[in-house]
Amino acid sequence: MMSFSVIEQFVQMVVYDHSVATGLKSCKTDQDIVDYAASRDYVFSIKAWHQYVESDSVGLSESEALAIQAISNDHWSWAFRKVAPWRAMLMDGA
Numbered sequence: 001m002m003s004f005s006v007i008e009q010f011v012q013m014v015v016y017d018h019s020v021a022t023g024l025k026s027c028k029t030d031q032d033i034v035d036y037a038a039s040r041d042y043v044f045s046i047k048a049w050h051q052y053v054e055s056d057s058v059g060l061s062e063s064e065a066l067a068i069q070a071i072s073n074d075h076w077s078w079a080f081r082k083v084a085p086w087r088a089m090l091m092d093g094a
Contacts, residue, residue, distance in 0.1 A: 004048065004051075004052055006042050006043065006044050007037075007042070007044050007048060007049065007052045009042060010037045010040070010042035010044075011083055011085050011086065012085070013040070013042070014085075014086060014089075015085050015086070015088075015089060020040060021080075021089070023036055023040075024036065024079045024080065024086075025076045025077075025079070025080075027078070027079040028073045028074060028078065029073065030046060030049055030050065030053070030082075031046055032079075033049065033079055033082070034046050034049050052083070053082050053083060056082075056083045056084055059084075068081045068082075068087075077090055
C-alpha cells in the first residue's frame with residue numbers, strides 16, 4: 001500500500017530524529033499521531049494508521065499485547081508503544 005510507505009518513513013523519522021521523537025510524546029490518541037505526522041509532512045489516513053499498527057502487532061505474544069494496552073494514553077510513552085521500531089526505543093522500565 002502506498003500510504004504504508006509514508007507511514008514507514010514517518011516511523012523511521014521518529015527513530016532517527018530526536019526532535020521528531022520528542023513531539024510524539026504529547027500524542028494521546030491515534031488521531032494525534034496522524035495529525036502530528038501530517039504536521040511533519042507525512043500524510044496518511046487514520047484508517048491506514050490503524051491497519052499499519054494492526055499488521056505490526058500480529059507477531060506480539062498475548063502478554064506483550066496486554067502490556068502495551070495496560071499503558072495509559074496520558075503516559076509520555078503511550079505513542080511509542082504502538083509499533084515495534086518505536087517500542088525498541090524504550091528502555092526497560094519506561
